[in-house]
Amino acid sequence: MIIREELHERGRIYTISSDGRKCRVLLTFHAIERAKRWNLSIEEVLNALIFPREVVSGHHGRFIAHYPLNDHIIRVVYEYEADLPVVVTVYKPRKERYFKGGGGYEDRVLPRC
Template sequence: MKIRFSQETPKGKYLEVDCENQLVQIIFTWHSLDAIEDYEMTLENILNFLLYPEEVIKGHANRYIAHRRLNHHLARVVYEYDGRNVIVITFYISYVNRYFREGKYEDKILS
């Protein structure tokens, strides 16, 4: 995985990420960037959670939630699509036993 292009936009930070011979266009909203900073995570951590999740479940209003376990905790990346762009809405950490569904995939960004 390699970030090929990065630019700030009115909505947040736009990235073009080269991953497994695919170019993925991702916008991190300002809110998601604040949440990432609050949890002391890096953008690379969140990209790994988003692009290589252990499961993805459907959320509200055509959104998806990518899950990745962190011991007894669960990293949750909430995203949606706007055309070809993946829009990361927010990120937070919860407990595994509250949300993890044993590897269900309702969406995959990388095909």
């Protein structure tokens, strides 16, 4: 999935390949640290972002991708700068708190790539 990784002033840009498409995603240093805190790999975070089970609207034009993981969900909070998806933060709360059951998509990263 990850085919390239490069340093950016705000974090790291990952170039991923999925379904014959290449997509670049910026993970901020904050998001990378939060992923470590929640014992999530970068691959798990990117998978939740690219293949979410639902996406809801957040504050200030942001989106939140949900990906179920046992009794929890991976929540990936992201926004766009130009056409570049920027992951602001990530965390792993209990599923019943936020997950609506899947299928609702306010946004999809992959078609934008």
